[in-house]
Amino acid sequence: MFKVKYSHTNLIATDWRKIANFYIHVFGCVPVGPERQLSGQSLADGTGLFEPEIEGIHLRLPGYGEGGPTLEVFQYRHLRDAQENFANSRGFTHIAFEVSDVEAVCAKVIAAGGWLLGRLARQLVEGVGICTFVYVRDPDRNIIEVQSWEAL
Structure with missing residues (x-):
């Protein structure tokens, strides 16, 4: 048997700093770790995208201590638009x-x-x-x- 632990939820933003600040100021999320700027073949391999470039930050969710789950707020250099979700949309809403x-x-x-x-x-x-x-x-x-x- 293997161990499973919830880690994070990813949120792709049009402006990661603006959205991160929203969650920090409204809900009390706390930045953890360094701001991240990632690219290269390993990111392409893991995401299945061609030449991805992302930047952003992890925010510790309120109510959790050190090592608790985070909201990962990232922005891709090339953003693909998606249909807007509603409360009854399929998938994570x-x-x-x-x-x-x-x-x-x-x-x-x-x-x-x-x-x-x-x-x-x-x-x-x-x-x-x-x-x-x-x-x-x-x-x-x-x-x-x-x-x-x-x-x-």
């Missing part, structure tokens, strides 16, 4: 942050260049609790769920 004040975080999202995708809602999840949540978008239109939980 959003990242979620549990917060103590959903409305306050939504105000920070808007002030930092993001916007609300939905409106504040409360959902009973039997056996778990009540989730107050809303979907928002970051400045690059990526979906983020902002949520808080109350016990039953």
